[in-house]
Amino acid sequence: MIISTERLFLREWRDEDRAPFATMSADPEVMAFLRALPTRQACDQWIDAQIAHHAAHGFGFWVVEGRRSGAFLGTVGLFRVGFDAPFTPAVEIGWRLAREAWGQGVATEAARAALDFGFNTLGLDEIIAYAAPANQASQNVMRKLGMARDAASDFDHPRVAADSPLRRQVMYRLSDAMP
Template identity: 45%
Template sequence: MNILETSRLILRTWQEADLDPMALIDQDKKVCQFLPGIGSRSATKAGIERIVAHYKEKGFSLYAVELKSTGEMIGFLGLMTPSFEAHFTPAVEIGWRLSSTHWNQGYATEGAKAVLHYAFTSLNLPEVVSFTVVNNLASRRVMEKIGLQHNTKDDFDHPKLEPNSPLRRHVLYRLSRADYLNNKGIQA
């Protein structure tokens, strides 16, 4: 079922046929660089099952992203609730993971703008957050392009990562519904 459409993308619920392309995306070393624990087909399958369960429980999730022009499934993008406790939880996170062959083409920004619009105007969420590893500059640029704000006081050590992990330190970006509706956010 299609959830959102942009000029170039369809964001939809997951299909059985999505496992193989998503597993290939998760095995790409460029994609895995900042994401520990992915890379195997079984991990991808478990991740998709968690996403589908989240959708059934909450009514929103990370959606499969398909190119309108070709029908190719190129990753996921959408909303999830973090599965850990931190100073900013409970929260709803916007996130994405796209095939590296589709990076630097504006797809993440385009899809994320549509998801933010949906989050604030259809779901009426009070706030959306996003977080990533400090050095994941590409994702941070997307967060900034869609209007999320970073405050260094919000940065945190990810509780699901080992204390000595170089990926443990995360930056947190936020956008409130009020700021979005007051045009401080970048609208779809």
């Protein structure tokens, strides 16, 4: 399955995506607000989890590829939240883009396509997103997508060390009933 936008393809993973994903995930600026994937094996395990999620649920994080260039630009998608929290069960949207794709609207364009798929193909009622408070770039994308900040649902991520600046997460929500 391929989701097309004006400039992008969102597609399932291929073996040749593993190396550029690992390269992207080794960039400290890309990973500044994300949980580390410190080895190629950790990157491959992350991709394998996406493939398994796709097989189980019909969605996950897709590869973002430039339509004209065919370049690997990153990953954007939907994922069932895999930990217990007051807001679960829930489906989250997220993105991780190669630095070369920053500042071009790629995250917003790809995320809009993923939201459309979530609401119109999967029939989801709500999609959430969360980020570290300092991750203003991701929060800007969330606002561009029409997501609403839900400060009452901010939380400490249970899979992040208690002393990490990434532990606290701010919550955004989007309902299919929102304009």
